[in-house]
Amino acid sequence: MEEIWKFVLENKEIFYFVILSVFVGIEVIGGVPTVLHTPLMSGANAIHGVVIVGAIHVMLHVDPSHILALILGTLAVFLGTLNVVGGFVVTDRMLEMFKKKK
Amino acid sequence: MEKYALLEIIYLIGSVTFIIGLKMMGNARSARNGNLIAAAGMILAILGTLFLHENDVKIVVYALILSAIALGTIVGWMTAKRVQMTKMPELVSMFNGMGGACAALIGLMEYEHNAGSVGAMIAIVAGTVIGSISFSGSIIAFLKLNGTMNKPIRLPSYNIINTIVMISVFAFAGWIAYASSAEGGSLWASSVNGAELSQGSMLFIYLLFAVAIVYGILFTIPIGGADMPVVISLLNSFTGLAAAFGGFLYDNKIMLTGGILVGSAGTLLTLVMCKAMNRPLTNVIFGAFGGSTTSSTTEVKGAIKDASATDIAILMNYSKKVVIVPGYGLAVAQAQHVIHELEQLLEERGVEVKYAIHPVAGRMPGHMNVLLAESNVAYEKLVEMDDINPEFDQTDVVLVVGANDVVNPAAKTDPSSPIYGMPILEVDHAKHIIVNKRSMSAGYAGIDNLLFYDPKCSMFFGDAKKALTELVNELKNLD
Numbered sequence: 001m002e003e004i005w006k007f008v009l010e011n012k013e014i015f016y017f018v019i020l021s022v023f024v025g026i027e028v029i030g031g032v033p034t035v036l037h038t039p040l041m042s043g044a045n046a047i048h049g050v051v052i053v054g055a056i057h058v059m060l061h062v063d064p065s066h067i068l069a070l071i072l073g074t075l076a077v078f079l080g081t082l083n084v085v086g087g088f089v090v091t092d093r094m095l096e097m098f099k100k101k102k
Numbered sequence: 103m104e105k106y107a108l109l110e111i112i113y114l115i116g117s118v119t120f121i122i123g124l125k126m127m128g129n130a131r132s133a134r135n136g137n138l139i140a141a142a143g144m145i146l147a148i149l150g151t152l153f154l155h156e157n158d159v160k161i162v163v164y165a166l167i168l169s170a171i172a173l174g175t176i177v178g179w180m181t182a183k184r185v186q187m188t189k190m191p192e193l194v195s196m197f198n199g200m201g202g203a204c205a206a207l208i209g210l211m212e213y214e215h216n217a218g219s220v221g222a223m224i225a226i227v228a229g230t231v232i233g234s235i236s237f238s239g240s241i242i243a244f245l246k247l248n249g250t251m252n253k254p255i256r257l258p259s260y261n262i263i264n265t266i267v268m269i270s271v272f273a274f275a276g277w278i279a280y281a282s283s284a285e286g287g288s289l290w291a292s293s294v295n296g297a298e299l300s301q302g303s304m305l306f307i308y309l310l311f312a313v314a315i316v317y318g319i320l321f322t323i324p325i326g327g328a329d330m331p332v333v334i335s336l337l338n339s340f341t342g343l344a345a346a347f348g349g350f351l352y353d354n355k356i357m358l359t360g361g362i363l364v365g366s367a368g369t370l371l372t373l374v375m376c377k378a379m380n381r382p383l384t385n386v387i388f389g390a391f392g393g394s395t396t397s398s399t400t401e402v403k404g405a406i407k408d409a410s411a412t413d414i415a416i417l418m419n420y421s422k423k424v425v426i427v428p429g430y431g432l433a434v435a436q437a438q439h440v441i442h443e444l445e446q447l448l449e450e451r452g453v454e455v456k457y458a459i460h461p462v463a464g465r466m467p468g469h470m471n472v473l474l475a476e477s478n479v480a481y482e483k484l485v486e487m488d489d490i491n492p493e494f495d496q497t498d499v500v501l502v503v504g505a506n507d508v509v510n511p512a513a514k515t516d517p518s519s520p521i522y523g524m525p526i527l528e529v530d531h532a533k534h535i536i537v538n539k540r541s542m543s544a545g546y547a548g549i550d551n552l553l554f555y556d557p558k559c560s561m562f563f564g565d566a567k568k569a570l571t572e573l574v575n576e577l578k579n580l581d
Contacts, residue, residue, distance in 0.1 A: 003283070007220045014350060014358075021359055024121060025366030032128040034378060034486065037371060037467035041335050042194045043127045043137050044368055047120050048341045049197075050144065050360035051204045051233075054348035056151045058211050059167050064160045069211055074166045076207035081174025083201035084148075088141040089182035090193055095127075095134040097187075097475040 039094040046087025052080025105154045110355070112150035117359035119143025124367060147356050187476055188433040191466045192247035195240045195334045198341055202236030205229050205344035206311060212351060213282075213307040222351055223283035227275045229347035230307065231314045235271075236340040238318030243334050246322075255323045261388055264320050271310075271317045278306050321387075329386045331466040332375050336383075339368025378461035379524050406542070409560035411569070414501075414536055415576035421498030421534075423454045425490065427527055428474065430464050431504015431539065435566035438477040441503065444570055445479065447577050457483050458490040458500075458527050460508035487527055494531035502529060502537045504566050510551045535559040538569050 008015075032040055055076035062069050119139050126136025152167070178197070185193050209230030216222040245251040282303060325333055342364030349357025376383050418424055426441060445455045457479065463470040471484055485493075494500065502509055512519040513526045529535055535558050542554075542561075553559055562569055 003220045011221060014353075017355075017358060018346070018362055021362035022366040025124075025363040026370050028121060028124045028363070029128065029367040029370045032371075032374075033130070034461050035468045035471045035484075036128060036130060036133060037375065038191070038194075038469050038472060039133060039137075040124075040127050041331075041338055041368070041371055041466070042190070043124065043140065044342070044364045044371070045194050045198050045201070045338050046137075047124065047140055047144070047360050048201050048338070048345045048364040050116075050120075050147065050357050051201055051208065051341075051345040051348055053147055053151045053354060053357055054208045054345070054352060055204050056148065056167060057352055057354070058208055059163060060151075060155055060157050060159055062163060062211075064163055070163070070166060072207050072211050074170045076204045076211070077167055077170035078174045079200040079207070080204040081171045082178040083197050083204065084144055085175045085178030086182045086193070086197040086200075087178075088137060088144070089179055090185070090190060090197070091127075091137045092134065092141075093182065093187075094190060094472050095137055097472050 039091055042087065042091040042094060046084060046091055049080060049084030049087050052077065052084055055080045105156060109150050109154040112146055112154070113354070113356040116143040116147035116150075116356045119146075120356075120360050120363055124363060186436075187473055188436070189248065190472070191331065191334065191464075191469060192244045195243045195247060195330075195337070198334065198338050199237045199240030199244065201341045202233045202240060202337070202344060205233030205341065205348055206237060206314075207233075208348050208351075209233060210307060210311060214304055216351075217282050217303075220279075220283040223279045225347045225351040227279040227307075227310065229344050229351065230311055231271060231275045232340050232347070233344035234311050234314035235318035235321065236337045236344060238315040239322040239333070239337045239340075240318075242319055242322040243330050243337065247330055251323075260320070260324050264317075264324075267313075267317050267320055271313050274310055274313060278310055282306075325386065329379075331462065332372055332379075332383070332386050334466075335368055335372040335375055339365045339372065342366075342368055375462070375467055378467060381524065406554055407557075407560045409536060409562050411562070411572040411576045414560075414562060415573055415580060417534060417536075418448060418453065418499055418501075418573075419451060419577065419580055421453055423456075423493075423497050424448055424499045424501060425456050425458050425494065425497050425529075425532065427458045427460075427500060427502040427505050427509060427529060428463060428470055429460075429503060429505025429508065431506075432566050433464055433470070433473050433504070435504065435568075437503065437566040437570050438473050438479075440567055440570040440574060442474075442477045442479050444574050444577070445483070447574060455483065456485050456490065456493070458487065458529075459484050460487050460505070460527055461525075463505065463508060487525060491528050494528050497532040499534045499536060500529040500532040502535065503570070504538065504540075506539070506551055509553055511556075512550075512552050515552075529553070530556055530558070533558065536562050538562045538564065538566055540565055 055073065059073040059077060062073050120143055123136045123140025126132040126139065182193065209226045212226050216226060322333060342361045345357050346361025346365055349355065349361055373383060376386060428441065432438060432441060448455050457474065459470050461467050464473065474484060507521055509527050509529045510521060511530050513521045513524045516522060530553060535556065537554060537559060539561065541563065554561060
């Protein structure tokens with residue numbers, strides 16, 4: 001129990017941060033026309049590719065003699081990059097279609 | 103010191119670009135720039151993470167990171183550029199799965215270094231579980247959308263099995279988090295020395311990873327193809343959540359903002375989509391439809407009429423108003439250009455032509471708009487369901503191309519139908535209905551369509567592109 005109280009006290013700012021971000025997320029998406037749902041989902045998909053920052057972080061702290069960790073880390077960076085690059089490029093291709101008719 | 107301060111500033115800028123980018127993506131005019139702004143923020147954050155640190159990193163490790171990024175960029179770019187517009191939803195699903203896998207791998211790797219810390223363990227275990235579910239779920243969604251796995255697989259009493267598996271995944275996860283974060287009285291007390299866990303306890307996190315993968319599969323396989331967009335959107339927000347847990351673990355603000363933003367926006371988007379189909383989310387997940395056994399109660403009466411291209415050409419030529427209902431079949435056959443040609447031909451002859459777009463036409467909301475925009479159909483001709491429905495009464499001919507469930511009157515008349523309650527395009531109010539389909543097979547929801555037996559309805563069988571080309575030629579010959 002002690003641990004949990006400590007945990008709450010140590011991370012109180014984060015909790016506010018999380019709650020406020022949730023509201024920002026809801027606010028930002030509110031009232032979007034149906035037409036834009038697919039590109040929006042795709043764009044959001046690209047943004048969560050930000051996990052790649054975590055993957056790079058792991059790799060920067062990895063023990064170079066730990067082969068399994070190296071393999072998993074490299075794989076994580078690769079998959080994260082796929083998510084980011086593929087996500088943004090696909091979204092751009094979709095949105096390009098909307099612009100053309102102007 | 104200044105490096106870290108600079109990195110924090112970069113993360114702050116990155117977070118702001120995500121918020122602004124997402125906001126701009128909510129408006130057709132600014133959407134493309136919004137996407138680019140978010141992408142710029144992402145690149146900045148990645149470069150910052152790579153170079154703004156004071157760790158002593160071996161060249162080999164750097165080489166690995168950079169080559170992984172290079173390879174990922176090439177593969178991601180090529181796939182995204184080459185894929186056909188019709189395949190876009192499954193691609194989004196695939197990329198989403200990759201992000202989930204990335205989050206899960208981070209969890210696996212960090213597990214051994216964080217024994218004894220409650221917060222870190224919660225974040226690690228949660229990131230692993232959610233990332234893995236998102237990964238395997240997305241892969242299944244991908245396979246379903248691209249047709250490799252086209253029938254929903256229903257284990258006997260799958261709801262109970264799934265719930266049991268889900269509870270065990272979370273119980274197992276909670277237990278691991280608890281056991282490995284308790285400093286003294288750990289369940290494998292001897293192996294906890296400072297911050298490193300033994301090999302034996304590593305087994306648990308891999309086991310958890312495996313179980314979560316299995317749950318992701320079980321979660322997705324019973325869900326019918328028509329509901330896949332909702333599932334993808336949901337898994338999308340899962341991956342966001344997994345990324346946020348990573349951010350919590352490293353106290354990394356950009357991962358937190360990016361992750362939570364997508365998590366909450368994705369959840370809202372999921373609910374909005376469910377609303378468009380008039381089905382609660384729980385119904386999508388637990389009351390999955392699309393099976394063959396669910397409803398055989400509706401007896402089909404009447405006969406099906408067949409019409410030739412010539413008949414239809416003449417009919418259309420002498421009508422005042424034609425409404426086209428495009429569905430996924432049109433997209434699959436790549437018939438969006440031919441349909442535009444048909445539209446132009448009819449307009450030249452003084453026929454008013456409109457497109458009726460159901461909110462879930464295609465495979466995702468807005469998918470059909472993207473496809474038709476690709477073939478230069480004017481934006482104003484695409485009319486959303488609520489606006490077009492009152493117009494069907496004055497419509498002479500409705501041409502349904504490759505759509506099925508969205509025009510099935512059973513959604514309004516038959517309470518036993520699995521799609522009962524879904525808002526539909528009321529095409530049966532028009533004077534004539536022409537349905538182009540490849541065969542009489544049921545639609546994506548796997549149910550029979552009463553519309554086809556309507557006396558006003560004629561079937562025009564054939565691949566959408568071929569059939570429409572034939573129709574266009576017949577129209578040209580009429581002069």
